[in-house]
Amino acid sequence: MEHINRLLGNAIAKHRKNIGFSQEELAEKAAIHRTYVSQLERGLKSPTVFTLLQIAHALNITLTALMEEVEKKL
C-alpha cells in the first residue's frame, strides 16, 4: 500500500495510544468500525478527508497537525 497510508496509520496509532484509547474507543468516538481503525493503523486503507477529520476530532488534534506530522516524513 502507499507510503503515505502507512505513515498516517503510524501517526493515528501513536496519538491513539498517547490519549489512552483502545481501537474500539477510537472507533466509537469517530463513528467508524473497529476493524477499519485496525486497517488504517496498518496502512491498508486510505481514509477520506471527512473520515480523517472525525478521527482527528476524536483524538483531540487538528487535521493540519496530523498532516504536517505525516508529510514531513514523506
Next chain:
Amino acid sequence: MEHINRLLGNAIAKHRKNIGFSQEELAEKAAIHRTYVSQLERGLKSPTVFTLLQIAHALNITLTALMEEVEKKL
C-alpha cells in the same frame, strides 16, 4: 454533503485556477478522472488522503498548507 468537502473543493478550485490549469489538466497531472475533479470541486466527494496528496503535488502545494487553509474555515 459534508461542510469540509465543500471547503476542500473550493480550495482545490482556487489553487487550480491560480496555477492556470483546466480541470482536465489537473486530472491528468493527478492521475484521476476529470469528472472526479469536477465532483471534488463541488464538494460532492471526499477524496482519500492518497488522492489528495496526488492533487496537492499536481497543484504544487503541500497537503499541510491545503488542510490548514480548509480547517481554519471549518
